[in-house]
Amino acid sequence: MPNMSLKKNEMPTQAPDIRNKNFKEVALGYTPEQAINEAERCLNCKNKPCVSGCPVKVHIPDFIAKVAEGKFDEAYDIISLSSSLPAVCGRVCPQENQCEGKCVRGIKGESVAIGRLERFVADYHNAKAKLCHSDITNNGHRVAVIGSGPAGLTCASDLAKKGYSVTVFEALHTAGGVLVYGIPEFRLPKSIVETEIKGLKALGVEIETNTVVGRTVSIDELMDEEGYEAVFIGTGAGLPKFMNIPGENLRGVYSANEFLTRINLMKAYLEDSDTPIQKAKKVAVVGGGNVAMDAARCAKRLGAEVYIVYRRGMDELPARKEEIEHAKEEGIIFKTLTNPTEIIGYHNPDDKRDERNGTVKGIKCVEMELGEPDASGRRKPISKPDSEFLLDVDCVIMALGTSPNPLIKNTTNGLETQKWGGITADENGKTSREGVFAGGDAVTGAATVILAMGAGKTAATAIDEYIKNKQKA
Secondary structure (H helix, E strand, O other): OOOOOOOOOOOOEOOHHHHOOOOOOOEOOOOHHHHHHHHOOOOOOOOOHHHHOOOOOOOHHHHHHHHHOOOHHHHHHHHHOOOOOHHHHHHHOOHHHOOHHHOHHHOOOOOOOHHHHHHHHHHHHHHHOOOOOOOOOOOOOEEEEEOOOHHHHHHHHHHHHOOOEEEEEOOOOOOOOHHHHOOOOOOOOHHHHHHHHHHHHHOOOEEEOOOOEOOOEOHHHHHHOOOOOEEEEOOOOOEEOOOOOOOOOOEOEEEHHHHHHHHHOOOOOOOOOOOOOOOOOEEEEEOOOHHHHHHHHHHHHOOOEEEEEEOOOHHHOOOOHHHHHHHHHOOOEEEEOEEEEEEEEEOOOOOOOOOOEOEEEEEEEEEEEEEEEOOOOOEEEEEOOOOOEEEOOOEEEEOOOEEOOOHHHHHOOOOOEOOOOOEOOOOOOEOOOOOEEEOOHHHHOOOOHHHHHHHHHHHHHHHHHHHHHHHHO
16 A cells, blocks of 8 residues: 655754764665655656656656565666666755656655655665676777766766767866765765766776866867767866956955865865865855855854855745755855845055955845846846945855856867857757767756756767767768
């Protein structure tokens, strides 16, 4: 008999007043008993609406049915048919807007906790799995993948399973892309990413770090001189945006990318870290997306009083509901309907010894109200007259979105780009350059991990067809 409870099994978590002082994972995961009980809430619908909401088309009812039977290894095998990073997706996917948003159980109650079940299955498998080298027969063809984020890793995995020799080129010293530099340890432990990458290497994929394509080597050289028959560009969108207001060049102003990279990749929160980061007393994080929540929660763990400064209201915050709730629980202060106009710094030209010169001492803001909807459908924020005030902070983090790095488009012949900087590609990832494909944030702008994975998966299929057709010609 199905479990007809209207509520999901609660996810065990660290208490807010404990977790906001450490970088250990917040969510602790289901027990086997909780996982089975939650899986029994699935009605195993014939038309499987949840699958239509998944960008990589995981066979959701099928794997959940195996969980309900206690057959966790079989559940993992089903997920792995579609997803290369199940332990990652179970943690960071916006399930509420995708698979769980389509769940029939959500009509009268809460949807089945699909993401929590995927995480449980992946963790169960990874805890006891032993890596075995692949026995896939190599087909003699070579493909280069640029970027080791979710799009690149997925594309590489799918191509390797088809028999291709795949080399992934990563600019940083550690593979994983946004999974290692952008998402904090308390949401996605880096050991999880390392395990997924080890699995990729077991398939025969080679990963070359410290390789900046466009400087170390060009796409033209990869194809014309090194013999790669196709290239997939999955470089993400890592170029931060700013407001262009006075004071953004002061000491103590960070882009969220820099702040999170210092913490997540360089472990700046550790006492013996070689990477410096300001131990601020009061921090303003400007923005309202998931990156803003990540930056705010990291700053809180470093001991600061933290404000989220966002020009629209609470209902318009684009971050995941779960991340907003966790931030509130951890003591983050939300200053919504608030827009910065200037960052103020210390300036004492008469005292050259004053170490505060050129550092942040506050941020000028105005209060906002919501007017008519704009082109995006959201109500447009309008400044209230005579509402300016000063927020007392000594650090400002700009979390206003990102755009693709222009390096590759500026160094690759015949590669068309969009006006805002993204690479132009069709629905299969094909670009204007023969044999070059692209997907993920490098094409769409900043989006989600699972959408990037979907793009990598689609491109892998297109690359396979491209090489086979070229062989026939």
